[in-house]
Amino acid sequence: MALRIAPLGDHHDRAVFDCGVEALDRYLKTQAGQDSRKRVASCFVLTDDGPAPIAFYTLAATAIALTDLPPPLAKKLPRYPAVPATLMGRLAVDRRFRGRRLGEFMLMDAFSRTLRSEIATYAFVVDAKDEAAERFYKAYQFLPLAAAQRRLFIPMTEVARLFA
Numbered sequence: 001m002a003l004r005i006a007p008l009g010d011h012h013d014r015a016v017f018d019c020g021v022e023a024l025d026r027y028l029k030t031q032a033g034q035d036s037r038k039r040v041a042s043c044f045v046l047t048d049d050g051p052a053p054i055a056f057y058t059l060a061a062t063a064i065a066l067t068d069l070p071p072p073l074a075k076k077l078p079r080y081p082a083v084p085a086t087l088m089g090r091l092a093v094d095r096r097f098r099g100r101r102l103g104e105f106m107l108m109d110a111f112s113r114t115l116r117s118e119i120a121t122y123a124f125v126v127d128a129k130d131e132a133a134e135r136f137y138k139a140y141q142f143l144p145l146a147a148a149q150r151r152l153f154i155p156m157t158e159v160a161r162l163f164a
């Protein structure tokens with residue numbers, strides 16, 4: 001199986017995608033293309049030899065209020081009200097392909113794309129939808145943000161160490 005991650009395109013057959021979470025399935029099938037065209041979020045899909053996505057994630061710009069960061073990190077930053085960050089708003093793997101570490105594969109691709117960007121970003125942010133997702137992200141040293149239930153982050157300096 002030859003895996004490939006690419007931006008979502010019209011040629012991708014999204015109709016068969018089923019991750020088991022109705023909101024994520026619906027997003028890929030009906031909203032992701034519009035978000036990409038309107039430049040609200042970039043959607044990247046994993047495919048094998050066919051046009052049907054096996055997994056997907058989205059990236060968008062966001063910001064973290066300085067007051068939401070742990071004090072030891074916040075005190076090392078300029079006194080701006082917020083710092084730039086990259087949000088991975090969605091990550092899903094089709095249930096037929098679970099157990100193959102494709103979630104990790106997609107996360108590492110998102111990290112890599114963010115590191116290669118020429119636009120400054122202090123941290124990588126995710127919204128863990130449930131306890132299982134929260135455990136997944138915490139296994140990669142994501143930290144909780146204050147004032148946001150299940151919103152987690154990892155400083156880009158830590159992400160860079162993963163690729164060093």
